[in-house]
Amino acid sequence: MVEKKYLKFFMKICYFGIYQKDYCRAKNTIIGLRKCGVEVIEVQDRTPGFKKFWNLYKQHREIRNNYDIMLVGFPGQIIMPFAKLISKKPIVFDAFASMYDGNVFDRKNCSPYSLKALWYYCMDWLSCALADRVLLDTKEHAQYFIKTFRMNSKKLIVVYHGIDDNVYHPLNVQKNEKCFLAVFYGYITPLHGIEYVLGAMKKLEKENIRLWIIGGGQDYKKMKEFATNELKLSNVDFFPVMVPEKLMNFIGSVHVGLGIFGNTDKVNRVIPNKVYELMAMGISVITSDTPAIREKFTHRENVYLCKRADIDAIADAIVDIKNNQELRDHISKKALLCIKENLTPIILGTQLLKDLEEV
Incomplete structure (x- = not known):
């Protein structure tokens, strides 16, 4: 556990994974933490195949003793077991969305009774089980994870998505008058x-x-x-x-x-x-x-x-x-x-x- 008196001004977080740096979930979280005085060290790689794991390992090795908490960014289900293997620090997993729900029931990429669906379910369950805390975007989503993956509610943190107010703001543009x-x-x-x-x-x-x-x-x-x-x-x-x-x-x-x-x-x-x-x-x-x-x-x-x-x-x-x-x-x-x-x-x-x- 990180001592509370050091949290706001001296905390260091390793933001880890294959997340997209320009995707709003990761971008907004990192901006928010930095504005609160947190030092965020990004360890990120999106190289195809297994090479990304080697690249992530090399980046992490340089800073492995220089942070307090690892935060695995979305999408991170396939990264969580690797993160748990190489880090001795507490790990927070930003699940954000379920692979199982998204691929099987929303996009219907495979049958609910297929081996692929089972794999998606296991990846969601395992990644959450390995994390010390799990981030989700709504209370309703948190209830879904509790019910579907038998998660302890005390492990979940709801972080709404929000916006980057430096990018999205009102524009002084006249509304279309033709229609x-x-x-x-x-x-x-x-x-x-x-x-x-x-x-x-x-x-x-x-x-x-x-x-x-x-x-x-x-x-x-x-x-x-x-x-x-x-x-x-x-x-x-x-x-x-x-x-x-x-x-x-x-x-x-x-x-x-x-x-x-x-x-x-x-x-x-x-x-x-x-x-x-x-x-x-x-x-x-x-x-x-x-x-x-x-x-x-x-x-x-x-x-x-x-x-x-x-x-x-x-x-x-x-x-x-x-x-x-x-x-x-x-x-x-x-x-x-x-x-x-x-x-x-x-x-x-x-x-x-x-x-x-x-x-």
Whole structure:
């Protein structure tokens, strides 16, 4: 255990693994810890194959006696056994998302009864069992890990995703005056339920409403073909993935952002990155009414919630937001305030440090 009196100003954390340095989960966590006075030493490698383990070992060997806690970043299931082998320090594992749930039940990459599904389950269970503490992004997600992987609740720490407020902030951009603009961005998977959003846009064809879909991912091509060839939509535009800086300038003129609407169980447990980011940009958000989103946000106060996987509910929500500018402005202002008061890196970093006192 690290002595409490040294935590805030002298603590050193080794942030370890194959995480993407520019992915918001790792980036926001590291920024938050550093803003709290923690020295974060990054040991990271994404070389394909087994070579990454050798590279990680060599980097870690140089600093193995020079930190207090190792934090294994997301994705880290395949790294946790290796981290446990080479480190004698307490290990915190940022599980963030379940390989088992994501691959088997959300993306449906394999049958629940296959050996591959068993492997995903075992990797989730083992990585959490080896860690001294496990980080997750919502209380609902924590309950899933407790139930599915028989985890001790005292081992779990909820760290909401939050945003990098140096990147995502309100823009002084005039809203589009020609039509009411909605935007969805991100990597399209079953979680997002884009087919229901497109169905809603079909219902709204006669309204002066357009939707921009910016992204890629598992279902991007499929959904683009569905919109073009089957629904024959004339009010939806597709754009490729954009870096955050370009994205912000591109969508600054939209009136509302869309979250997730899929019909998988995972929808109930997560708050997607885009919800936080859109709110930080001062854009009102429509997303599914789920236990996870209600942990931090309230319907018609700082978010607009509707029934998930429901074309009519999504269409009605878009029309309601479109026709009520006062409500739209209220939601965007209150959401931005919630982000500033609860979900910036320094606030989340401070909360995490308090939880790490007992590691």
